[in-house]
Amino acid sequence: MRIDDVRRIDLGSFVRPAEETGTGRPRVEAVLGYVVRTSAGLLLLDTGLGDAGPETEAHYRPRRVPIAEALAGVGVAPEEVAVVVNCHLHFDHIGANPSFAGRPIVAQRRELDAARGPDYTVPELLDFPGARYELLDGEAQIATGVHVIPTPGHVDGHQSVVVECTDGTVVLAGQAHDTASAWSADVLAARAGARGHEPPLPQPSPWMERILALDPRRVVFAHDAAVWMP
Numbered sequence: 001m002r003i004d005d006v007r008r009i010d011l012g013s014f015v016r017p018a019e020e021t022g023t024g025r026p027r028v029e030a031v032l033g034y035v036v037r038t039s040a041g042l043l044l045l046d047t048g049l050g051d052a053g054p055e056t057e058a059h060y061r062p063r064r065v066p067i068a069e070a071l072a073g074v075g076v077a078p079e080e081v082a083v084v085v086n087c088h089l090h091f092d093h094i095g096a097n098p099s100f101a102g103r104p105i106v107a108q109r110r111e112l113d114a115a116r117g118p119d120y121t122v123p124e125l126l127d128f129p130g131a132r133y134e135l136l137d138g139e140a141q142i143a144t145g146v147h148v149i150p151t152p153g154h155v156d157g158h159q160s161v162v163v164e165c166t167d168g169t170v171v172l173a174g175q176a177h178d179t180a181s182a183w184s185a186d187v188l189a190a191r192a193g194a195r196g197h198e199p200p201l202p203q204p205s206p207w208m209e210r211i212l213a214l215d216p217r218r219v220v221f222a223h224d225a226a227v228w229m230p
């Protein structure tokens with residue numbers, strides 16, 4: 001597996017209204033998934049935007065790419081997916097999870113617990129017939145050279161997938177940060193002391209050192225098509 005073999009799929013987009021962007025203008029945001037061939041079979045990270053009801057539909061005006069169409073874009077059929085990983089369980093990451101009934105869905109246990117609480121996500125997308133969770137309590141290796149690493153922040157149970165390729169390591173960061181530039185700022189915060197900056201300094205994410213220790217060559221995101229590179 002080479003870095004270029006980690007494939008991105010376009011799962012749709014939504015429009016964040018002006019009052020939420022801080023810019024006074026609405027912003028169209030991407031919803032991206034990733035496909036990786038692993039020793040445990042084909043891994044799919046995130047499955048797209050669910051339907052969270054008329055209020056959310058009107059608020060975010062989502063456009064969805066059906067999962068079969070999104071996967072076809074990289075030459076994959078839904079039946080080939082062996083394992084689904086969700087970076088977290090908000091409605092915009094688990095939309096097509098029910099079409100993978102019977103196949104393992106990898107999530108952090110604390111994330112599923114939170115998601116079953118009120119006002120977190122779409123319950124029908126969580127506990128559908130045939131839902132089969134493989135719950136993690138922290139870091140785990142789920143296939144040869146494929147690691148799931150907790151990256152809390154956006155939500156407490158957020159996780160990222162680290163894929164060791166023959167030509168370097170790729171981090172599927174999900175929504176660990178919303179954008180590549182936010183990730184970049186966090187990397188600089190983690191390295192500020194080593195670069196000779198004096199306090200006061202920004203506090204990096206507690207997990208950033210762990211991720212950087214894996215020497216990522218490429219970091220990709222759920223809501224940003226931009227890519228971080230060292």
Ligand SMILES: [Zn+2]
Pocket residue numbers: 090092093175222223
């Ligand atoms: Zn999201």
